[in-house]
Amino acid sequence: MEPRQQQLLRLIIDDYIKTAEPVGSKYLVEQYRLDISSATVRNEMSLLEEEGFLRHAHTSSGRIPTEKAYQFYLKELLGKGAMPAGKQGDGGKSEKEFGQMAPEENKESAVKSIAKRLMEISGETAIVAFDPNWSFYTGVSNLMQKPEFHDSVSLLAGLVDQFDAVVSDMFDRVSHEPQVFIGSHNPFGDQMTTIIVRYDFPNTAGGILGLVGPMRMDYARNLALLEAATKIINELSEE
Secondary structure, rough: OOOOHHHHHHHHHHHHHOOOOEOHHHHHHOOOOOOOOHHHHHHHHHHHOOOOOOEOOOOOOOOOEEEHHHHHHHHHHHOOOOOHHHHOOOHEEEEEEOOOOOOOOOHHHHHHHHHHHHHHHHOEEEEEEEOEEEEEEEOOHHHHOOOHHHOHHHHHHHHHHHHHHHHHHHHHHOOOOEEEEEEHHHOOOOOOEEEEEOOOOOOOEEEEEEEEEEOOOOHHHHHHHHHHHHHHHHHHHOO
16 A cells, blocks of 8 residues: 555544544645645545445445454554554553552452453453353443444344453454454454453463454554553552
């Protein structure tokens, strides 16, 4: 992909993540003060659409990113895996967002509290499991507030119904490096993204912690938040 196309694609994805609104060429030029014409941007966007990175929204002349675009964004524009979040120094900043966690009676309760805080900060649904048969999720109402899911009650109901089964199935396959499952690769549904990682507890197989949201999620921020939450949990296991 040409550098200019990469720049435009990143602007489109970043803007759509923030606004959930289709992005047009004139808007891009004016919003980001681009030194190229809207006609040039429109042509580049047409090429990106032909290559499968953008698609027309049903109710607008603007375009929105496809699953292929988010995959490219994660791999090529943010860097591979979760590393960019830490390298950019977001991990420490995100850790401070959790604040001082109140003492809990046991470590499982502490992990649930961290998951709830993760949900509140990220605005996504948080999942946590201590073994394949014990899982907890919080923040499904966050999904219901996303514009793309306003008319998808049945989709969200199905999502809730399958949480335990999906977590059980993938428990042993989650690694200590955050894994990102986008769209058709996501076990919770092809309109979703899941970021998930394994944490450690002594004398156990550890557990998993994750965020589930729409493909239009803030990948850099959520990766950094998950990294921070996992660090806090791992520190609990050392106490």
